[in-house]
Amino acid sequence: MSQPHRAAVLNLYKTLLFLGREWPQGYDLFRKRLHKVFTKNSGETDPEKIATMLKHGGYVVKEIEALYKLKKYRTMKRRYYDDNK
Amino acid sequence: MSRVLVGVKRVIDYAVKVRVKPDKSGVVTDGVKHSMNPFDEIAVEEAVRMKEKKLASEVIAVSCGPTQAQETLRTALAMGADRAIHVEVAGAQYETLQPLHVAKILAKLSQDEKADIVIVGKQAIDDDSNQTAQMTAALLDWPQGTFASKVEKSDSGLTVTREIDGGLEVIKTKLPAVLSADLRLNEPRYATLPNIMKAKKKPLKKVTPKDLGVDIAPRIKVVSVEDPPVRQAGSIVPDVDTLVAKLKESGHV
Numbered sequence: 249m250s251q252p253h254r255a256a257v258l259n260l261y262k263t264l265l266f267l268g269r270e271w272p273q274g275y276d277l278f279r280k281r282l283h284k285v286f287t288k289n290s291g292e293t294d295p296e297k298i299a300t301m302l303k304h305g306g307y308v309v310k311e312i313e314a315l316y317k318l319k320k321y322r323t324m325k326r327r328y329y330d331d332n333k
Numbered sequence: 334m335s336r337v338l339v340g341v342k343r344v345i346d347y348a349v350k351v352r353v354k355p356d357k358s359g360v361v362t363d364g365v366k367h368s369m370n371p372f373d374e375i376a377v378e379e380a381v382r383m384k385e386k387k388l389a390s391e392v393i394a395v396s397c398g399p400t401q402a403q404e405t406l407r408t409a410l411a412m413g414a415d416r417a418i419h420v421e422v423a424g425a426q427y428e429t430l431q432p433l434h435v436a437k438i439l440a441k442l443s444q445d446e447k448a449d450i451v452i453v454g455k456q457a458i459d460d461d462s463n464q465t466a467q468m469t470a471a472l473l474d475w476p477q478g479t480f481a482s483k484v485e486k487s488d489s490g491l492t493v494t495r496e497i498d499g500g501l502e503v504i505k506t507k508l509p510a511v512l513s514a515d516l517r518l519n520e521p522r523y524a525t526l527p528n529i530m531k532a533k534k535k536p537l538k539k540v541t542p543k544d545l546g547v548d549i550a551p552r553i554k555v556v557s558v559e560d561p562p563v564r565q566a567g568s569i570v571p572d573v574d575t576l577v578a579k580l581k582e583s584g585h586v
Contacts, residue, residue: 323348329516
């Protein structure tokens with residue numbers, strides 16, 4: 249890992265782990281998969297490629313947040329609003 | 334500029350399958366994941382947005398419950414509340430804590446803190462009482478905008494769009510007022526890890542109902558808590574004639 253991106257990569261990993269605690273199929277599965285992806289790309293040395301991957305990571309974070317929000321909203325809607333219609 | 338008081342409740346997480354205790358006195362809460370009531374998240378979000386739009390000067394989150402209620406308050410702080418008040422009600426007392434008590438506590442706190450707007454979730458997903466906002470408004474003798482799906486500032490107060498059966502109702506209220514958040518009011522933000530860390534530095538005050546002069550002796554006794562009826566299994570019919578015969582038998586045709 250090239251040094252300039254080190255902090256950003258660690259930060260992304262921590263953020264994703266934090267999000268994984270609420271993963272519907274369980275934290276363990278999420279953590280294993282996440283670890284695998286990070287290990288797979290750990291040999292990458294090209295700073296530009298790392299930057300692209302970080303960007304993708306940020307996108308994944310947003311997607312997971314959106315997924316949780318939608319899941320909660322839909323559950324609430326089904327539980328409290330759909331019966332009357 | 335007004336000060337906003339938000340009520341938040343720690344409830345069993347919405348994704349957890351709730352189990353009734355064998356003695357029918359309640360539901361199993363030990364070792365079960367808890368989180369902030371989803372409707373309260375919407376209430377916090379609305380208060381924080383008011384602050385971001387410079388309509389509110391300060392957002393205060395309040396929660397009544399055992400020590401773990403502080404985790405819920407931290408989430409509210411991470412979402413953007415400025416400070417928190419934890420009203421400590423522990424153990425057996427918490428099990429018999431009812432909306433009336435919470436309303437009295439909120440009413441007292443909003444006077445003490447000189448709040449202009451009180452926002453709560455329309456109901457909690459555990460007891461589904463849907464009483465706290467209404468009772469708080471009554472105790473304070475403030476106007477109420479319940480089931481709000483849109484809140485706007487107008488010259489002398491607030492314009493609140495309410496979700497009612499079969500449509501929407503738009504009302505105008507003066508300030509101070511009590512609001513309760515409906516599902517479509519907004520999309521609550523996610524409490525991110527850095528924000529949760531920062532929230533640990535925000536002030537959290539602990540009080541007891543006794544300090545506030547609120548009597549929390551139960552007014553209602555829970556007689557029994559039971560599982561909803563299980564849906565009966567369907568059956569596969571071999572051909573159309575049997576289906577028609579069965580439908581006739583049950584009076585559908």
